[in-house]
Amino acid sequence: MYDDVFIHLKDRSKEDEVADINVNTVNKYFGDVHVIKDISLDIKSQSFTVLVGPSGCGKSTMLRMIAGLEDINSGTISIDGQVVNDLPPKQRNIAMVFQSYALYPHMTVFDNMAFGLKLEKRSKDEINERVNEAARILQIEDYLLRKPKQLSGGQRQRVAIGRAITRKPKVFLFDEPLSNLDAALRVQMRVELAKLHNELDATMIYVTHDQTEAMTLADDIVVLDTGIVSQKGSPLELYDKPNNMFVGGFIGSPKMNFMPSKILSKSADSTEVDIMGMSKISVPKLSASSSEGDAVTLGIRPEHLVVNGDSDGSWESKVFVVEKLGDVTYLYLEKDGEPLVAEAEGHSDIKVGDTVKVGFPAGRCQLFDSSNQAFK
């Protein structure tokens, strides 16, 4: 019974340590360039939020504004209910991990990790304890006395993360931490970051341009496009119900196929469209703003295209490239403009030049209107 109380208390204290982050109609200009346009975000305590988008979309700027490394032109950012617009980074109780690791080259791993604590004038014992604990979590105990240049890329990134951990901040900010690593290491570190988030229960904000990292790590994904939030939601929400063509195309790999289509007719619960003049399909999605004859775009993911099987709408198409990856085979089908990618089974015997029948179940596709917004 007492145990329960203690556990409860422990949980409470943990909740106190971590923080909600509120971004309220924030704007940022670099000279005349409006890079962040009226962005508002709520980031829940203890969540893992990934800011994702193509380069130049403002995701790093957003992160740096939360960190306090960039000024905010208008709007407010608050951490744990406190507006931090004018607070320097050190008073925001955050830690940041940079893409280039940004380790101090003249200090040992230990000193790198202890730097923040020394500045806070912590006691020697406390510094030792915290650094050793962080080193244990990140499995870099053997390297504590080395200099950064004696470490590999993955080890350096661990040190950079360790430097963030030791200070026990409320919020962890990651600025493309894995993009300097090679592919294999990136996958490994991704898993470790996910583990770390579970272990630390801290609020984490993670910036990346890699949608795989976003999908695998995030509780919430925020897709940014040229300074505005395109969509925010859980990975599967974004995957299943993209708000617009940008999100549809950005999330998922290989990317969603887009096909020009036309609305043939509308009914109470579905819309009938014509796909490139090759096929007709009735889609259970509606948009108030569309009318018969409008040009729309139909989006369908490669994995939802059915090759030589039963489907709602189907047509025949010629294969001009076959990519065999073992578990799946990607077929590149002829289409005006960009090719259509379809996923077939791993040991498919379809060859280049073959003609295949492709189609898809009506429920799997997305419709986007002329302003690229999705039909609900």
Add this chain to the structure above:
Amino acid sequence: MKKISLSSILSQLLLLFFVIVWLIPTFGLFISSLRDKDLLAISGWWTALTTTEINEIYRMSGMEAQIEEDGYFKIKGTLFEENSGKKIESFGINSKKINEFMIGDIAIFKNESEVILDQDGNYEWRSKSEFQNKKGKRLFTTSLSPPSFTFENYREVLFKEGIGRAFVNTMAVALPSTLIPLIICSFFAYSLTWMKFFGRDTLLAIIIASLVVPLQMSLIPILSIYNDFGALFGVAAKSYPGVWMAHTGFGLASTTFLLRNFLKSLPNEMMEAAKVDGASHYDIFLRIIIPLSIPAFASIFILQFLWCWNDLLVGLVFLDQVPSEIILTAKLKELLGSRGENWEILTTGAFVSMTVPLFIFFALQRYFIRGLVAGSVKG
């Protein structure tokens, strides 16, 4: 296999050429400074390792030294200083025939006194009658002098001619004149690089512009300001603090510029990481910039120090030419006028003034090169 291309051969040859052009005079100066002053006056330094034929005039001792022995009045003595190593080949008693006698010959003077000489310079001058000469007769010797090296010149120059004092004075000028701008400029360069403030770029532009202002232009105005200022506080206008300030001012632009170029090459993210870690600008400067800038500091120290060490003009203008203040270059210039014929003093003095630049160059040459390419190559 390393590929040998024409351009690499050419560049190697060019390098060799520069090395020779630089090395030969330096080496010559060094050898000359160690040679005997008499040898130095008659033969070049490249003959230093061979024996040299020298003609000299000596005077034998006078009548006070005579002793009576074996029915002769004799005057014995030696011409050379001890351990001179010189070997007499021939001698004469007449300035017109200085090679008249060989060793072992007996030379007879007009008054029938005779002299014998061995090759080490020991002579025996004898006469049947008592010597009446107050001064001894002259002997003209032709002798071979072996290579001889001596530190005598250095002793002379350092302690008698005042070069030693001038050396200390130059140190007293150059060291603070290097350290003060280095300290000021490291703060300045940091703020120009990593702090945001109004007018930063304008300030930088002014610094770059002032790089091209020749210091000769401002010497006299500054001295006149010093005069007014000195008069105000009753201190001499020409003094060490004055020359320190002058060097500091003249070095400020280039030092700041070089340091800023170096600091600019440090990664921005590292500074931001430190900021997030809770470091103030002062912490960043002290704990990150300074340790990482040691190579840059060293190379800028070298450049500025050598500049101050070799400077003549500023030292002439801002210091009095008195023993307690005169700097090496000014002292050498002074010696060139007053002791222009004493090569041993000039060569030795010049070499003394070179020792510090040479030492610095050899001890710190890797920083030297790094400093010259600072900012152009990412280290």
